[in-house]
Amino acid sequence: MKNLLQFFLFLLVSHSIFSQSFTMEQVGKFSFPSELVASPTEEAIAWAMNEQGKRNVYWAKGPEFIPEKLTAFNEDDGQEISSLQFSPDGEYLVFVRGGDHGGGNASSTVNAQNLPQLPKVEIWKVNLESKKARSNHRRR
Numbered sequence: 851m852k853n854l855l856q857f858f859l860f861l862l863v864s865h866s867i868f869s870q871s872f873t874m875e876q877v878g879k880f881s882f883p884s885e886l887v888a889s890p891t892e893e894a895i896a897w898a899m900n901e902q903g904k905r906n907v908y909w910a911k912g913p914e915f916i917p918e919k920l921t922a923f924n925e926d927d928g929q930e931i932s933s934l935q936f937s938p939d940g941e942y943l944v945f946v947r948g949g950d951h952g953g954g955n956a957s958s959t960v961n962a963q964n965l966p967q968l969p970k971v972e973i974w975k976v977n978l979e980s981k982k983a984r985s986n987h988r989r990r
Contacts, residue, residue: 883908885932891940894978896920898931898945905931907945907976907983920976921983923947943976947985 885898893912898905903926910917920943923929934945948971976983 885934885945887934887936889936889940890938891936894936894940896934896936896943898934902926903928905929905947907931907934907943909943909978918981920981921974937975941978943978945974947972947974 879902881899881901883897883899886895887897888895894909895915896907896909899908904924906919906921906923908917908919929948930946932946932949934943936943972985974983974985
């Protein structure tokens, strides 16, 4: 019995020595990519990146594959980026911004900042030559 008690005491002490701890702030700072796609016409890839809640589109062109940020969404506003695709001619990247694409109603708006005017679910395109991003939403 004494040996069993010593064994459990050893496990308890070794677990606390070797266990890792982290804060929620550290977890929130973790960046992660999604929506990885490849160009149909050349050596190029694109992806969406969530960096501390700020979601943007990046791309890299071969042979170096140096990442380049193509959008400037600089707020943690809860707007997802999904359906990232190259155009068939490889000249544009298109994507959907907004909505709750991981939830049950993909077309519903997300209003994480409690804005009086709801954000829209929009289709965006990026001209890969000029690196200009714009929404297809026309203001009236």
